[in-house]
Amino acid sequence: MSVEKIDTLIVGAGQAGLAMSEHLSKLGIPHILLERDRIAERWRTGRWDSLVANGPAWHDRFPGMKFSDAHEDDFVPKDKVADYFVAYAKQIAAPVRSGVEVREVRRIAGRQGFRVETSDGVIEANNVVAATGPFQKPVIPPLVPQNSAILQIHSSAYRNPGQLPKGAVLVVGAGSSGVQIAEELLRAGKQVYLSVGPHDRPPRAYRGRDFCWWLGVLGKWDAAAPAPGTEHVTISVSGANGGKTIDFRSLGREGMILVGRTENCVDGVVTFADDLVENLNLGDANYISLLNEADAYIERNGMNLPQEPEARRVQPDPECVRNPVRELDLTKAGVSTIIWATGFAADYSWLKVDACDDKGKPRHHRGVSAEPGIYFLGLPWQSRRGSSFIWGVWHDAKHLADHIATQKKYLEYHHAADREGVGA
Structure with a gap:
């Protein structure tokens, strides 16, 4: 059987793969996805039904095409x-092959390239992205026994309130996913407990401009690395219901029970850290800091934007x-469901090359792997704060495509020189 090369x-073939394809095509580099x-696919079936983009349509897109049926300030639904x-x-005529799973990538001994085992046969490639x-x-942290009577699902498995059994819900994690799901359940009449950890809480908009715009003009999207101690801090922001600033205290006054970071569970009793007030205050400080920077920017540039004292x-x-709950007996509280909005881990087990550390995390610089010929794209903070966002991944893809093109030129010179006997 012949091997495709x-x-x-x-x-x-999500946002990262398509961005990579566009830049490789512009450079004339043969490739497939x-x-x-x-x-x-994950936009369609990997998230809850009411999910919308967290940034407005003018921002969360590639430079080469606008959303055809959305206003620039709309938060576009996931299916769109x-x-x-x-x-x-x-x-862009991306050469996508759907329904093909990559099972294993190994370096070819003694020559350039990698042998890629797929569900549709073997492919040899000089580079793998x-x-x-x-x-x-x-x-899902192993805190509550999985054999308990309580339904436990990750936020990625949540779809809508009707999916859950009757009873109260504990949502663990107050980043964008956790707080949006918790609020949707509250609006559906559920008693909701929301476990709030450290977080950033930007304004959805301020003085007539979306927070995505503010992060851009203030240079925050270009931050090269998170500030010390904030590596695992989530961002609580939402485009749901037209977009509004998340206000945990308002949610608490509407009936949501806010609790601190989830610590443990023994005999059906969940314990929470005594850090709720601290976490809320730190989120407030982050919020006020951005307002202050925005005000200073407006004054410095003489911009005519409306005041917003509220x-x-x-x-x-x-x-x-005022009186945080430190322990929650799940049975007595009628909690029938726990939703873990606790993030994701990387899985590069199919990469049988020396590209990841002993914890499975990529070893790279701006996506260029420690293993020559292997590249990563779409990672959080790959080159900057905006790297895992739609527009950010497009710019990172350009860097990787340029790197691949440069390496290709070096090898073309080598092969030409070898044929002519140069340096022999």
Whole structure:
């Protein structure tokens, strides 16, 4: 059986893979994309039904195409985001092969390239780009026994309130996913406990501009690395219901019970850290800091943007903040479901090369792996704060494509010189 050969093989046809394809095509580098499902599948089936993009349509897109049926300031529903990527793939004629799973990648001994085992046969590639993104393996901390009577699901398995059994819900994690799910359940009439850890809480918009715009003009998207001690701090922001600033105290006053970081569970009793007030205060400080920077930017540049004094008004502490719950007997509280909005881990087990550390995390510089010929794309903080966002991954892909093109030129020189006997 003949083995197919290609210069560059891209694993994954989501936003990262398509961005990579566009830049490789512009450079004339032959490539294919292998996608085990459909283009942008996780936008369709990997999240809850009401999910919308966290940034407005003018921001969360590639430079080469706008959303055709959305206002620039709309927060686009997830299925329309998936449709956008399907249309983009067609626009750039991306060579996508759907329904093909990559099972193993190994370096070919004694010569350039990698042997790629797929569900559709063997392919040899000079370069392999892992464009599978950061959301690969849902993480559920082993705190509550899985054999308990309580339904435990990861946020990636949640779809809508009707999916859950009757009873109260404990949502663990107050980043964008956790707080949006918790609020949806509250609106559906559920008693909701929300476990709030350290977080950043930017304004959804301030003085007539979305927070994505503010992070851009203030240079925050270009931060090269998270500030010390903030590596695992989540961002609590939402585009749901037209977009609004998340206010935990308001949610508490509406009936949501806020608790601190989830620590343990013994005999059906969950314990929470005594850090709820601290976490809320730190989130507030982050919020006020951005408002201050925005005000200074407006004054410095003489911009005519409306004042917004209401943005600085702090809601009174609800009872759950004044007297935080430290222990929760799940049975007595009627909790029937725990939703773990606790993030994801990477899974590069199919990469049988020396590209990851002993914890399975990629070893790379701006996506260029420690293993020559292997590249990573779509990682959080790959080159900057904005790397895992739609527009950010597009810019990172350009860097990787340029690197591949440069290496290709070096090898072309070598082969030409070898044929002519130069340096022999």
